[in-house]
Amino acid sequence: VSELARSGRAVMLVSHNMVTVRQFASRAILLDKGKLVKEGPVGDVIGYYTDVSTGLLVEANVASVPRFDGNLGRRAKITRVCLAHDQGVVGADSELEYVVTVRSDEDLNSVRLSQTVYTVAGTPVGTSIGGADLSLSRGHEVDLHVSLPHHGLAPGRYYLALGLGFGDARSGLVDLDVVLDTVHFEVLPEVSADGRLTTWSDSWGQIRFPRLEVVQGESAYSRQ
DSSP: OHHHTTTTTTOOOOOSOOOHHHOOEEEEEEEETEEEEEEEEEEHHHHHHHSSSOOOOOOOOTTTTTOOOOTTSSSEEEEEEESSSSGGEEEETSSEEEOOOOOOSSSSSEEEEEEEEEETTSEEEEEEEEEEEOOOOOOOOEEEEEEEETTOOSSEEEEEEEEEEEEEETTTEEEEEEEEEEEEOOOOOOBBBTTTTTOOOOGGSSSSSOOOOOOOOOGGGGOO
16 A cells, blocks of 8 residues: 555555555545545544544553565564553543553664654644663564653543654664554543532643742833
8 A cells, every 4th residue: 555655546445444544545535324424634533433442441452563665573572562451531630650562573672662653633742752762672672661650641532653663853863663543532621629520621732831930020111
């Protein structure tokens, strides 16, 4: 599919696999019993589809998912991602935790894992890159236990894209494997001191920054 798409020819892909659709399609249509429900940019249609379905995917088996580049996954491959959160629900003030299973066909050192968080509509929220301290052994499969403390995500639904490779933002990144759509999860609103769920406006963005530190003092203008 990827070679056909790069050739400039139009390709129609029929699939229930949102990972594959997001990787290879630019526009999508949603059908229900043969009737057109929605059409448009692939992110918008997938977002709508996710909203009307459960929208949460606790475990993603991605070993056989096509990569956007045929060289990805040959030396080391991400095969499975599993959230450490019951039913895919993440607390507002908890760590975001998940397990990534990696299979390697080479002995590799100084490997790092990176993640990008996307809204369910496909908008990137932010990226985090782990340290280059992973060692992989040829013919072995390992579990990487990942945590993002104080994720700061606003209430809503998100999914993770993951990358495995070498280097960093300064030296340049060399990818061993990239999976653009893995687990889907929902972040709950904060809970106030009296036990009520707090509200959040979409216009405020997708990140809950730490509490502002505000110090009150006399205005400099009032002393003039």
